[in-house]
Amino acid sequence: SQQGEEDPQALSIQEGENATMNCSYKTSINNLQWYRQNSGRGLVHLILIRSNEREKHSGRLRVTLDTSKKSSSLLITASRAADTASYFCATDAATSGTYKYIFGTGTRLKVLA
């Protein structure tokens, strides 16, 4: 079952602009994570936000979590061409009892130089 759904599916912006992508999920979670995937490569962990946190920052990344709406957003500020990649949210369902990650469908970000 697909737990997370990202939107938009694709996003194209100019270098220097901010990029915002959203993730919605269905069940209660322990935490939510964002990953990045360059074309044809593995995923790289970006940031984790716990269910009792509302906002978290890491460099140019800002993640918010609204557990009442079961949604999260990832903001990349001052985007660069090197940020071009697909971005996925992943959730660890609270009831699973295991670290079983469920990934969303991803947002493909293209940053134009």
Place this chain on the structure above:
Amino acid sequence: DGGITQSPKYLFRKEGQNVTLSCEQNLNHDAMYWYRQDPGQGLRLIYYSQIVNDFQKGDIAEGYSVSREKKESFPLTVTSAQKNPTAFYLCASSIGNEAFFGQGTRLTVV
């Protein structure tokens, strides 16, 4: 990346053949996972293992099999029963909340 090695990077299989994808990690992680990714799609969980000699089916286990005889290794066999095996396969391991991924194996049925 992150001490997870998948091999081979590209794999071609004839219809009706079984094929095994390798995943090795030197991170001393207990948990390991196999995901399938289709073009333009997200990741779907095939199998996962929380500890040696134990594994559980994910959302799309049919046509796949795994073993976990060693902590470091979690090979995935794509059997002839898998009707549409052409995909990008990703292995991951984790300790705590963060998963570390290999670089993937692209399997093509010819």
